Amino acid sequence: MERHVKLSRFTRAGSAVTVGVLALTLAACNPDAAEPGTETSESAAAELTGEFAGAGASSQESAMAAWTATFGAQHPDVTINYAADGSGAGREAITAGTVAWAGSDRALKDEEITETAEYCGPDGAWSLPVYVSPIAVAFNLPGVETLNLTPDTVAKIFAGTIKTWNDPAIAADNPDATLPTTAVVPVHRSDDSGTTENFTDYLAATAPDVWTWEPDGVFPEDIGGESAGQSSGVIGVVESTEGAVTYVDASKVGAGIGTAAIKVGEEFVAYTPEAAAAAVDASPLAEGRHEHDLSYEIDRTTTASGAYPIVLVSYALVCSNYSDEATGTFVKEFVGYIASAEGQEVSASEAGSAPISSDLQGKVAAALEAITVG
Amino acid sequence: MTTTDSPPAPAAVRPRQRRSGDTERGFSRVFRWISTGAGALLLGVLAAVALFLIVRAFPAFTAGAEQLHDAGKVPGSFGSLLGYVGPLVFGTLLASVLALVVATPISVGIALFISHYAPRRLASIIGYVVDLLAAIPSVVFGLWGVYVFSGLVGDLWVWFADVLNLILGANVEASPTGRSLATASLVLAVMILPIITAVSREVFLQTPKLHEEAALALGATRWEMIRTAVLPFGRSGVISAAMLGLGRALGETMAVLMILSPGLSYSFQIFDSGRHTTIAANIASRFPEANGLAIDVLIATGLALFVITLAVNMLARWIVARRKEFSGAN
Numbered sequence: 001m002e003r004h005v006k007l008s009r010f011t012r013a014g015s016a017v018t019v020g021v022l023a024l025t026l027a028a029c030n031p032d033a034a035e036p037g038t039e040t041s042e043s044a045a046a047e048l049t050g051e052f053a054g055a056g057a058s059s060q061e062s063a064m065a066a067w068t069a070t071f072g073a074q075h076p077d078v079t080i081n082y083a084a085d086g087s088g089a090g091r092e093a094i095t096a097g098t099v100a101w102a103g104s105d106r107a108l109k110d111e112e113i114t115e116t117a118e119y120c121g122p123d124g125a126w127s128l129p130v131y132v133s134p135i136a137v138a139f140n141l142p143g144v145e146t147l148n149l150t151p152d153t154v155a156k157i158f159a160g161t162i163k164t165w166n167d168p169a170i171a172a173d174n175p176d177a178t179l180p181t182t183a184v185v186p187v188h189r190s191d192d193s194g195t196t197e198n199f200t201d202y203l204a205a206t207a208p209d210v211w212t213w214e215p216d217g218v219f220p221e222d223i224g225g226e227s228a229g230q231s232s233g234v235i236g237v238v239e240s241t242e243g244a245v246t247y248v249d250a251s252k253v254g255a256g257i258g259t260a261a262i263k264v265g266e267e268f269v270a271y272t273p274e275a276a277a278a279a280v281d282a283s284p285l286a287e288g289r290h291e292h293d294l295s296y297e298i299d300r301t302t303t304a305s306g307a308y309p310i311v312l313v314s315y316a317l318v319c320s321n322y323s324d325e326a327t328g329t330f331v332k333e334f335v336g337y338i339a340s341a342e343g344q345e346v347s348a349s350e351a352g353s354a355p356i357s358s359d360l361q362g363k364v365a366a367a368l369e370a371i372t373v374g
Numbered sequence: 375m376t377t378t379d380s381p382p383a384p385a386a387v388r389p390r391q392r393r394s395g396d397t398e399r400g401f402s403r404v405f406r407w408i409s410t411g412a413g414a415l416l417l418g419v420l421a422a423v424a425l426f427l428i429v430r431a432f433p434a435f436t437a438g439a440e441q442l443h444d445a446g447k448v449p450g451s452f453g454s455l456l457g458y459v460g461p462l463v464f465g466t467l468l469a470s471v472l473a474l475v476v477a478t479p480i481s482v483g484i485a486l487f488i489s490h491y492a493p494r495r496l497a498s499i500i501g502y503v504v505d506l507l508a509a510i511p512s513v514v515f516g517l518w519g520v521y522v523f524s525g526l527v528g529d530l531w532v533w534f535a536d537v538l539n540l541i542l543g544a545n546v547e548a549s550p551t552g553r554s555l556a557t558a559s560l561v562l563a564v565m566i567l568p569i570i571t572a573v574s575r576e577v578f579l580q581t582p583k584l585h586e587e588a589a590l591a592l593g594a595t596r597w598e599m600i601r602t603a604v605l606p607f608g609r610s611g612v613i614s615a616a617m618l619g620l621g622r623a624l625g626e627t628m629a630v631l632m633i634l635s636p637g638l639s640y641s642f643q644i645f646d647s648g649r650h651t652t653i654a655a656n657i658a659s660r661f662p663e664a665n666g667l668a669i670d671v672l673i674a675t676g677l678a679l680f681v682i683t684l685a686v687n688m689l690a691r692w693i694v695a696r697r698k699e700f701s702g703a704n
Contacts, residue, residue, distance in 0.1 A: 058662060086663035185551060190636050192447065192663035217663065221449040224648035226551055226635045229659050233632070240525055241551045 049077035052330050056083075056090020056103030059194045059249075059314050060131050064103070066350035071337050078330065087194060094125055094317045100327045101335060102317040103131075105194030105217075107286065107295030121321025121372065126293045128364045130338045131314035131347060132354045134276035135199055137260035138253045139245035140238045141165060141180060148173040148268040149260040151206035157245060158186045158203065159210060160223055165243060173263070182243035187234050188219040190227035198298075198312045199247045205300035206309075247310070250276075251352020262310060265303030273354035275308035281357050282307045290320070292367035294360075311354070321372045328373030339364035424680065431674035437667060445667040447660070449638065455671065459678050461638040465650035466679065469555055469630065470623035472644065473562035478616050480563075481570035488571075489578040490600060501575065508568035516632035519561040524633055527560065528552025531645040549647035553635040556644040558652075561629050566619035573618060577611030578604055610694045617690030624683055627654040653679040 061084040090102035097119030107127035116125040166179040201215035238244040261268035282304035286295040322328030344355035452458040535548035589599040636651030
């Protein structure tokens with residue numbers, strides 16, 4: 001809490017300076033027209049100064065480090081602090097107006113948008129998807145590189161009802177694979193994470209008969225079994241244990257670890273960045289929202305061809321109106337950069353995320369343009 | 375101890391009267407304040423920590439079951455804060471006590487070897503190695519536990535469980551990954567080994583030579599000498615050493631966090647994973663994504679750990695004080 005207050009003070013101090021600078025230099029330039037890649041962004045680059053704070057999802061942390069580094073190289077006078085305190089903290093911070101933007105592993109709910117109206121203008125804050133990460137079902141079975149699994153089978157594996165790898169349920173979908181009698185050791189995340197929330201959401205939506213637990217960031221306590229902290233922890237256990245299986249950010253899967261192709265509609269789809277982005281595009285937007293609010297309700301039961309629905313979609317929460325001109329300009333520039341083809345490429349190579357489709361990039365850019373400042 | 379201190383005291387008073395130097399008296403007074411301040415600071419810090427814990431944990435005490443579940447991230451199966459803290463306290467105590475049970479006899483053995491058996495050269499080398507062990511950071515123990523030790527003992531636990539089940543007809547479950555409380559306790563035992571060894575060694579070395587020689591002169595073997603002279607003399611020292619080790623085991627976070635697959639239950643299935651966790655590891659695991667009441671709940675569990683540690687130390691003091699009169703020192 002203390003940290004946010006401090007950061008916000010910096011933000012204000014920084015913006016006070018910037019406002020003065022802007023008042024002198026901005027006469028000819030309209031910040032609303034700021035568009036990445038055009039001439040205006042060059043002039044905006046010269047204007048952007050100050051310290052800006054963001055907070056929220058730790059899933060975006062490594063991508064954010066890469067984004068702030070490359071963005072900072074283009075705008076040397078800008079200092080960006082992103083506190084990866086968790087999605088909940090990010091949502092609280094944007095509601096309290098202590099940060100310029102926030103990261104969250106889920107979009108804002110209707111009532112949360114209403115709460116943000118105090119600092120974010122009458123339309124409240126918008127949720128813009130900027131970070132899409134496929135979640136792989138990864139297992140350690142020497143000699144088996146891929147397995148076809150139905151949602152029911154995945155749910156049974158993680159609920160602990162499938163005990164061995166040569167179980168008929170697995171064998172039925174993998175007639176060509178030689179399945180060992182090794183015991184199935186499901187490994188889950190022991191900490192509170194967006195990965196778990198999205199994975200359990202997928203299981204609850206696609207295998208409701210088997211997976212009777214509510215989607216949550218904490219894996220159901222009553223299942224028990226193996227667990228470890230962070231993505232590196234769970235994949236570490238899988239790497240060292242034959243027969244172990246986990247769900248993990250696809251970028252963490254290394255050599256020697258097999259991954260499952262998941263049954264979507266009538267086909268089995270392996271995770272790829274394109275398949276993850278396709279699942280987002282195949283999903284509907286939340287209803288009754290502002291036209292620029294891009295809250296996706298990920299359709300886990302999608303039958304769209306080539307879509308991989310076990311994805312984590314992480315959002316940038318931005319205000320629809322910034323009373324402070326410098327902050328508003330910064331958010332437009334920075335989030336615009338994040339959602340651009342270049343920014344998505346950076347996070348794909350540095351954090352292993354799946355780049356959002358160019359269609360979605362355009363929607364995010366349009367939303368950012370619609371942000372009012374002042 | 376106090377009786378041996380008292381004779382020099384009048385001697386110290388006399389020169390002060392004679393000299394009546396202002397500088398000497400001035401600095402004495404200043405130093406007195408410095409040391410008093412240091413003592414007071416310690417109490418102040420302790421009080422501040424206790425106050426912080428109580429104040430921040432208070433919202434968790436007063437929150438209803440619904441609130442605890444929604445905002446406090448207490449798992450749905452627990453209706454109250456006490457229900458949540460209970461298994462945590464149980465796991466913490468079980469892990470620490472198991473570690474102590476394993477480490478204490480080995481430590482006493484090492485300490486006796488250093489003080490009474492080993493040649494002087496070897497003794498100093500072993501003493502040095504033991505001290506080195508104490509300097510290894512717990513995160514390194516954690517890494518070692520995760521990547522090396524748990525894999526090794528995992529197979530052992532499975533075999534052990536099979537044997538127990540076969541012979542006793544018991545229902546012992548074991549995890550092949552070795553990410554169980556038994557593994558965590560063994561690593562904790564290794565971590566507290568140097569503390570207990572170092573203190574015990576110092577105590578054993580202080581055994582009065584006359585007692586030892588008297589025992590030997592009466593025809594005692596070396597083991598009998600240790601049993602009749604060294605161990606009774608060192609008993610209270612070993613107990614306080616063990617309590618020091620217990621204190622470290624109770625609060626150990628990183629190694630447990632990395633090695634253990636956590637769970638929340640009152641289970642004695644120490645070879646199975648997903649059954650137990652400790653308070654410190656639970657806080658470290660949950661804190662990064664916690665906010666609002668969830669932090670208060672974690673601080674409330676921290677308060678429980680604080681109380682346990684305090685209780686353990688007071689118990690140790692009480693045991694040592696009670697045993698003092700029986701030790702061979704007098």
